Amino acid sequence: MGYKKIFNVALGLTLIVTGVGVSCVFASDPPPEGETGSVAVRLFLTEGAVPADDPNAAVWNTIEPAEFKLAPQVHWPDRIQEVTVKSVNVRGVHNGQDMAILLEYADPSEDAADAAAVEFMVGDKMAHFAHGQEMLQVEGGDVNIWYWKKEHGKATDMTAKGFKTLRPQENQDVSASGFWRDGTWRVVFSRPLQTPDELDVQVTPGEWRNVAFAFWDGEIVDGAVKEKGSQKAVSSWWYIRAEPPPDNSIYGYVVLGIVLAAGFEFFLVRKIRRGNES
Amino acid sequence: MKGPLAKTAILLVGMYVFLKFILPLFTAPLPASLIFLYLALTFASAMIFYTMSGGGLDEFMGPVGRFLTGSGQAGIAGTARILVFILFPLLVGWQAYTRLAPSDMPPAENRTIHPAPPGEFVGLANPYPRTQENIMMGKGLYAAFCSPCHGANFDGKGPAAVGFNPPPANFSDPGTIAQLQESYLFWRIKKGGVGLPVEAMPWKSAMPRWEVELPDEWIWKIIMGEYDGAGQSPRTWEEEE
Structure with a gap:
């Protein structure tokens, strides 16, 4: 091989590396962040037990939280216009069997009636974020709500499909634990990814689900609890997904694609050359 | 650069520059898929034009064949040929990867903001x-x-x-x-x-x-x-x- 040929190959490789690098930079659009926060919760895949019932486990500090802004509930008539909890930081992990979701939010006082909830769509039917409220042109589905209240000290696994239909499920599959310090609640919910209960959200790694959050400030003001029932802070629907295990078969398909493309080139050139000779 | 293929290439580049950079000065930017469609139509039109008039398909495709077989090539043309032969399989591999790799992006939402009323x-x-x-x-x-x-x-x-x-x-x-x-x-x-x-x-x-x-x-x-x-x-x- 002459110097000229070696130079040509080296030049070609340099250009390829530069080209691929440039295309990577331009191809990867920034993630579609909401105007004021995140759009999805990622349940990171870990080995070993998930930190169920431990809002202060070390693993939580290793995870970048997703932040969701909250608004007063306005959909139902029994509404208030100011809420205490303005935003929530959400972290999640799973180990292929169980998942744990940590909600971290500011609330200046620790009160018996402080409460937090995570809501999911169940199955394939879309459900309105206000407790699966009836929609007029779309047949909606159920929502599954995991509710935690400080004075209960545990989670309640609930189902709803519209106004006044919220009820605890027969099968209680969720556990929860809260810890308050210096004006911040850390509440962790945990559950197996899959349950036999058809009223539950089923979480399959790699698949997107819809999730929403709600919070109540249970402070007593003038003899009454400040936020209760539909007087609460809520989020819209956002996305949640359990991270799938790494799939190395992809690289096999990449190699197959490269080999097929190279083979195509070889046969194309051979065909053209034979055509020219004949 | 007088062959029909070179003219087509120049036409395509000109068309791209017009659609991508000049047109948005007067109206809303076109989506990439629409630009691709217009370029594909331009290319198809050029092919039809050149293969119907005069020299035919051989004149149009001749430079492509000579480029691919490397006949009588040296210097930059030779380098470009090697580059294409290496780059094409890599691009196919890259496409396979981006199609198959699990996405961290939530599903795209095409919400109609002002739907038809009842x-x-x-x-x-x-x-x-x-x-x-x-x-x-x-x-x-x-x-x-x-x-x-x-x-x-x-x-x-x-x-x-x-x-x-x-x-x-x-x-x-x-x-x-x-x-x-x-x-x-x-x-x-x-x-x-x-x-x-x-x-x-x-x-x-x-x-x-x-x-x-x-x-x-x-x-x-x-x-x-x-x-x-x-x-x-x-x-x-x-x-x-």
């Missing part, structure tokens, strides 16, 4: 006269019921707006109520988010179904107050103008 809400006229008194009453009702989300300044920036996705409509934007008829607003306020059709994703809307709480008269007056406060006029049928 038939019974088309063409209704506001039954209340546009008097100063009615407008003032509408603004008062707006302040009480609508402004927490849609904002005291009709700009969609009320104190509760930040938490909602989709965000509350900004009425001062010429793309919202100025494009709509009063009857459309009457439908949207009366039936709320849950009244939207599937393409507008009703499950995400926080807009209350106000017919549960407000009489029709109040809704019509709120509409009047909204247009006046936002400095917009409702869209009307042309024959009415």
